[in-house]
Amino acid sequence: MENGEVWVYEAAWFSGNGTLQGEPVRCLTAQGQAACHTGYELDEEDRRDMTALRDRFGVDLLPEQGCPWRT
Known part of the structure; x- marks a missing residue:
């Protein structure tokens, strides 16, 4: 990351699927x-x-994001 920290992705996050121009993508x-x-x-x-x-997708936004649009 820009500040020198290492960002770790959780393995479960890589299980998404979608489509682009009709083609399946991960x-x-x-x-x-x-x-x-x-x-x-x-x-x-x-x-x-x-x-x-x-x-x-009904994702619950994280409180630390400080999202003013959160409802």
């Missing part, structure tokens, strides 16, 4: 994506991404 789970958006100040794009994860 990806991070929605929960893994939400967890990756911690430890830094979120910009507007990050806020839109987190809102989309919550709205589409």
Whole structure:
């Protein structure tokens, strides 16, 4: 990471599946994506991404994200 820390991905986060242009792809789970958006100040794009994860997949946003859009 930029600050020199090591970010560790949980193995379970790599079990996501999706599609791109009709083709199946492997990806991070929605929960893994939400967890990756911690430890830094979120910009507007990050806020839109987190809102989309919550709205589409029902992901509980993490309190430490300080998400003002959290409902």
